[in-house]
Amino acid sequence: MEPEKKESVVRVSPEEAQALMGEGYVYVDVRSEPEFERGHPAGAVNVPISQRGPSGLAPNPEFLSVMESAFDKSAPLLIGCQSGARSAKAARALGAAGFTNLRELRTGFEGSKDAFGRVEPGWSKKGLPIGTGAPPGQTYVDVKRRAG
DSSP: OHHHHHHHEEEEEEHHHHHHHHOOOOOEEEEEHHHHOEETTTEEEEESSSSEEETTTEOTTTTHHHHHHOOOSSSSSSEEEEESHOOOOOOOOHTTTTTTTTTEEETTTTEEOOOSSOOOOTEEEEOOOOOSSSOOTTSSSHHHHHOO
């Protein structure tokens, strides 16, 4: 068996994510704005790594600059998305940009599959607190405003 590669970002379960938020971690939901508004972990802020365009999801060219302006590179950040794919990509990009206190919700909001194809429930399936809509101070527009 091959040794597992060490990830620079610690991947956590929904329960661990909730505990980290209680310790001061900011949950950054990297899904699109409409996805965020349909439901997100209560207290999360939205900074999409991709935006829906005419031909599907396209990279958000402002993602890193907004994150670097809105958060100190040592800020405790918890990165999450729908199933863990976009958040893993976002966490890698943030780590490469010098962010040092990152955690990533490996299951995302809805859930993901492990290496054996077993479903691992995400935040919403665990009955953890959920917010909807566009809460003041938590939307992408508000985070960008704070960054500016």
